[in-house]
Amino acid sequence: MKSKMKAYLMILILVFIWADETYQSKFFSVNQEFVTNERAFYKARSGLMGHRLSSTVKYETDNWLILSYAKYIDFLQVRTN
Numbered sequence: 001m002k003s004k005m006k007a008y009l010m011i012l013i014l015v016f017i018w019a020d021e022t023y024q025s026k027f028f029s030v031n032q033e034f035v036t037n038e039r040a041f042y043k044a045r046s047g048l049m050g051h052r053l054s055s056t057v058k059y060e061t062d063n064w065l066i067l068s069y070a071k072y073i074d075f076l077q078v079r080t081n
Contacts, residue, residue, distance in 0.1 A: 009058040017075075019049040050075035 024044035035041050054071040 005060070005062050007058070007060040009056075009060075011056045013052075013054045015052040015054075017049045017051060019046060021046040024049065 021044060024046060028042070028044040030039055030042040032041055050073065052071065052073045055069070057068040059066045
Protein backbone atom coordinates (compact mmCIF):
# COMPACT_ATOMS: atom_id res chain seq x y z
CA MET A 1 0.00 0.00 0.00
CA LYS A 2 1.39 3.36 -1.04
CA SER A 3 1.18 6.38 1.27
CA LYS A 4 -0.16 9.62 -0.21
CA MET A 5 1.32 12.06 2.30
CA LYS A 6 1.27 15.77 1.44
CA ALA A 7 2.12 18.53 3.87
CA TYR A 8 2.30 22.31 3.57
CA LEU A 9 3.88 24.70 6.03
CA MET A 10 4.20 28.49 5.80
CA ILE A 11 5.90 30.72 8.37
CA LEU A 12 5.96 34.53 8.28
CA ILE A 13 8.06 36.57 10.72
CA LEU A 14 7.97 40.37 11.06
CA VAL A 15 10.66 42.00 13.22
CA PHE A 16 11.07 45.67 14.12
CA ILE A 17 14.71 46.65 14.65
CA TRP A 18 15.29 49.17 17.45
CA ALA A 19 18.75 50.57 18.18
CA ASP A 20 20.07 52.79 20.93
CA GLU A 21 21.93 56.04 20.33
CA THR A 22 25.38 54.45 20.73
CA TYR A 23 24.74 51.84 18.05
CA GLN A 24 23.12 54.26 15.60
CA SER A 25 25.95 56.78 16.09
CA LYS A 26 28.56 54.25 14.93
CA PHE A 27 26.95 54.16 11.49
CA PHE A 28 25.01 57.37 10.97
CA SER A 29 26.47 60.24 13.04
CA VAL A 30 28.70 62.85 11.39
CA ASN A 31 31.16 64.28 13.90
CA GLN A 32 32.31 67.89 13.66
CA GLU A 33 35.70 66.84 12.27
CA PHE A 34 34.01 65.30 9.20
CA VAL A 35 31.62 68.16 8.40
CA THR A 36 31.91 69.53 4.85
CA ASN A 37 29.75 71.78 2.66
CA GLU A 38 27.95 68.68 1.41
CA ARG A 39 27.79 66.85 4.76
CA ALA A 40 26.31 68.60 7.79
CA PHE A 41 26.89 67.76 11.45
CA TYR A 42 24.48 65.03 12.51
CA LYS A 43 23.98 63.22 15.81
CA ALA A 44 22.04 59.98 15.51
CA ARG A 45 19.32 59.24 18.04
CA SER A 46 17.92 56.01 19.38
CA GLY A 47 14.80 54.69 17.75
CA LEU A 48 13.37 52.48 15.06
CA MET A 49 16.17 51.52 12.71
CA GLY A 50 14.22 49.35 10.29
CA HIS A 51 12.25 46.19 9.90
CA ARG A 52 12.71 42.68 8.60
CA LEU A 53 10.19 40.33 7.02
CA SER A 54 11.05 36.71 6.36
CA SER A 55 9.04 33.77 5.11
CA THR A 56 9.56 30.05 4.82
CA VAL A 57 7.41 27.74 2.71
CA LYS A 58 7.68 23.97 2.90
CA TYR A 59 5.93 21.39 0.70
CA GLU A 60 6.48 17.72 1.44
CA THR A 61 5.25 14.51 -0.20
CA ASP A 62 6.38 10.90 0.09
CA ASN A 63 9.21 11.46 -2.40
CA TRP A 64 9.88 15.21 -2.39
CA LEU A 65 10.72 17.98 0.03
CA ILE A 66 10.65 21.48 -1.43
CA LEU A 67 11.76 24.46 0.69
CA SER A 68 11.64 28.15 -0.13
CA TYR A 69 12.97 31.02 1.98
CA ALA A 70 12.89 34.77 1.43
CA LYS A 71 14.05 37.68 3.59
CA TYR A 72 13.48 41.42 3.17
CA ILE A 73 15.35 43.93 5.34
CA ASP A 74 14.63 47.67 5.25
CA PHE A 75 16.94 50.09 7.08
CA LEU A 76 15.35 53.17 5.50
CA GLN A 77 13.58 53.91 8.77
CA VAL A 78 16.80 55.40 10.13
CA ARG A 79 16.14 58.94 11.26
CA THR A 80 18.09 61.47 9.26
CA ASN A 81 16.44 64.69 10.38
